[in-house]
Amino acid sequence: MTKYARRKAVVVGETAGIGLAIAKRLVEGGATVLLTARTARERVHATAELGSTARVMSPDAVEDGLGSDRDVDFLFADAVPTARQLLRHLRDGGAIVLTSPAPPPAAVHTLAVELVPRGIRVNAVAAGCIEAPGGGARPLPPLGRLGAVEEVARAALFLAAEATFTTGARLPVDGGLSHP
DSSP states (O other): OOOTTTTTEEEOOOIIIIIIHHHHHHHHTTEEEEEHHHHHHHHHHHHHHHHGGGGEEEEGHHHHOOOOOOOOOEESSSHHHHHHHHHGEEEEEEEEEEOSSOHHHHHHHHHHHHGGGTOOOOEEEEOOSSTTOOOOOOOOTTTOOOOOHHHHHHHHIIIIIITTTOOOOOEEEEETTTTO
């Protein structure tokens, strides 16, 4: 499958769950991926999971790993400040997807409005009630089960690659927990 062929993506933030799931789907789809991992152990694990088609590096090495060109199509970041630090690498017409559990709607909207002149779309996946490795008991959402990181990854990739007329949106991926 080459759904993301000739696309370059950066995935910054939490590695063990959602970030790694996003990177896996991108690699499977033919994208060139740079993923950050905080510890050496996480970098070894992510490299083993992704293979040689992805680069895994520490968060403080991302700037050096990207160079000076504006050639990143998709940026997946855990927070607005993280995304802001990497804006100079994002191609005009690209997409940012924020992946924190509860990105503030105002922050998503503000960044989206700011980047409209460059044609960059900014959206967020508000992930909640997700299965965590070794996680304990948690309340179940209305759907009656915990979600999987792969489900959040699919939503994030939809916002990045398919939702081409959507910006400033915050998509809850929480089994209905955020709705009364």
